[in-house]
Amino acid sequence: MRLAAALALLIFATVAAQAAGQGPDRRVPVDPNAPPWNAIAKVQTNIGAHCSGVLIAPSIVLTAAHCLYNPRTRALLQPVSLHVLFGYQRDTYRWHRQVARIAVGSGFNGTAGRPQPGDWARLELTEAVPVTPLPLFDGAVAPGMAVALAGYNQDRAQLLMADLDCRVLRIAGLPGGAKFVFHDCAATRGTSGAPLLTEREGGWAVIALNIAASRAENLALSARFEK
Secondary structure, eight states: OHHHHHHHHHHHOOBOTTTTTSSOOOOEEOOTTSTTGGGEEEEEETTSOEEEEEEEETTEEEEOGGGGEETTTTEEOOGGGEEEEESOBTTBOSEEEEEEEEEEOTTOOTTSOSOOTTOOEEEEESSOOSSOOOOBOOSOOOTTOEEEEEEOOGGGTTSOEEEEEEEEEEEEEOGGGOEEEEEOOOOBTTOTTOEEEEEETTEEEEEEEEEEEOSSOEEEEEOOOOO
16 A cells, blocks of 8 residues: 555656755756766657656667657657657757667556556667666665666756765565665656666666656666566
């Protein structure tokens, strides 16, 4: 019941506490052309929506599957409808890549209207991007773990904003080994698909993908992002 109530709150709330004035806004602009931030992309669609994504291989970007769902047609957008922008800042970008193929998480349902373990997508780009991808984290994730979240927030859509001082709150296991990772990083809509990061020896790694924002906490999805 507690998990269900928390998920309901995440669905119907619209902004994070820090962005809504319920405490200091810890988000700061980061340089989208400097590592590790240059591996974070703005994913734009031809229906006017935008989300965030992260490069995990030279031509592979992860994002949230619901970002690719067209509610009018009740179907996923086609690859030709997507534009992946790296180094984006104030209507300029360093690299623009189109998408060759899309694979989404097993069982994803765009009409479900709730967080789900299949809410992730792999975008295979038509051309590699000449930046260093971010690896997927292969260690244990636990409450209290220091994390960061960077993405293109709805209220600061022209800048790559990051909360560098946040924590994992709790974890909910899901069938198939996926996990919901609740955290207190500040974020708004637009950060769906943004990477929840941890800094380890040797650099940053991707723990999970942000999939929902609320006033009290945000929700990220950790899964085997394979297809």
